[in-house]
Amino acid sequence: MKFLVTGGAGFIGSNLVDYLIEEGHTVKVIDNFSTGKKENCNSNATYYDIDLSNENNLPLIKNAIKGVNGVFHLAAFPRVQKSIDNPLIFEKNNTLSTVNILKACSEMKIKRLVYSSSSSVYGNSSKLPTKEIDQVNPISPYAMQKYYGEVCCRVYSVIYNIETVSLRYFNVYGDKQNLDGAYALVMCIFAKQRMNNLPLTIRGDGNQRRDFTHVSDIAKANLLAMQSKKVGNGEVINIGNGNNRSVNEIAKMMGGPTRRIDSVMEPKETLADNSKAKKLLEWKPSVIIEEWIPSYKKSLGISD
Numbered sequence: 001m002k003f004l005v006t007g008g009a010g011f012i013g014s015n016l017v018d019y020l021i022e023e024g025h026t027v028k029v030i031d032n033f034s035t036g037k038k039e040n041c042n043s044n045a046t047y048y049d050i051d052l053s054n055e056n057n058l059p060l061i062k063n064a065i066k067g068v069n070g071v072f073h074l075a076a077f078p079r080v081q082k083s084i085d086n087p088l089i090f091e092k093n094n095t096l097s098t099v100n101i102l103k104a105c106s107e108m109k110i111k112r113l114v115y116s117s118s119s120s121v122y123g124n125s126s127k128l129p130t131k132e133i134d135q136v137n138p139i140s141p142y143a144m145q146k147y148y149g150e151v152c153c154r155v156y157s158v159i160y161n162i163e164t165v166s167l168r169y170f171n172v173y174g175d176k177q178n179l180d181g182a183y184a185l186v187m188c189i190f191a192k193q194r195m196n197n198l199p200l201t202i203r204g205d206g207n208q209r210r211d212f213t214h215v216s217d218i219a220k221a222n223l224l225a226m227q228s229k230k231v232g233n234g235e236v237i238n239i240g241n242g243n244n245r246s247v248n249e250i251a252k253m254m255g256g257p258t259r260r261i262d263s264v265m266e267p268k269e270t271l272a273d274n275s276k277a278k279k280l281l282e283w284k285p286s287v288i289i290e291e292w293i294p295s296y297k298k299s300l301g302i303s304d
Helices: 011-022 055-065 080-085 087-107 141-160 186-195 215-227 247-254 275-281 289-299
Strands: 002-006 026-030 046-048 070-073 112-118 163-169 200-203 233-239 258-261
Touching: 002 011, 011 026, 011 215, 026 055, 055 087, 070 087, 070 215, 080 087, 080 141, 087 112, 087 141, 112 141, 112 215, 141 163, 141 233, 163 215, 186 200, 186 247, 186 289, 200 247, 215 233, 215 275, 233 275, 247 289
Parallel strands: 002 026, 002 070, 026 046, 070 112, 112 163, 163 233, 200 258
Antiparallel strands: none
């Protein structure tokens, strides 16, 4: 098959590109490298440097997706706190990019689009594990934009006859994750601090819990969502490990001294009910974080 991946030079997107190529598929990528990295590029994929948020680029977008069997839409400005600091930039990049890629797909008669959403749409959910039918309650611009993207996908399925499915990722980690900047995950921040012989900074009491899901499992879920005959009508599906760990537990796995810093606005706990993914996609997670972190530390030269 021939697929296009938006955001294919980013952390999750580049892992998906690698996986698709390993599975024997032909891959095109749209990425303007605003957050993606050149070193993440796969030499066997074809890359297009296009700003998806600019509607004037629709002809370029349509040319890039010409002839593909399906589109994986991962391009976005990520992270909750950064979106709170820069809501207008995030709105432009996250919302308009989704509308533009959907419009291009509809005009080019692309069969299916798999959209990358986020567990952040649930906000501080009181129902754990969280099911797709539970109420959404975005508490950041990023979460709001991700939820609106799901709505756009569902509407385009109804009106424009495009098969869509939205995957709500839960706290993705793994190879190529960013150690630097505002997009770094907690374990990446800890890793960088260990590498620089600094104490691990824990926000608040450290009891906030996250359902950490390995990027290889995310990549597999994407391909299954593209191939499954049970989806395509704007369904929303949780992609999470189905168990969670506290920030304090992650700090203990990373090792070293710790210090407390101020908390930020974030959900207290995330935990996925992944039964729908198992039923509709025949997907199940395979990577356990306790088994992965030791190899991750070793790859970075961090000794216990």
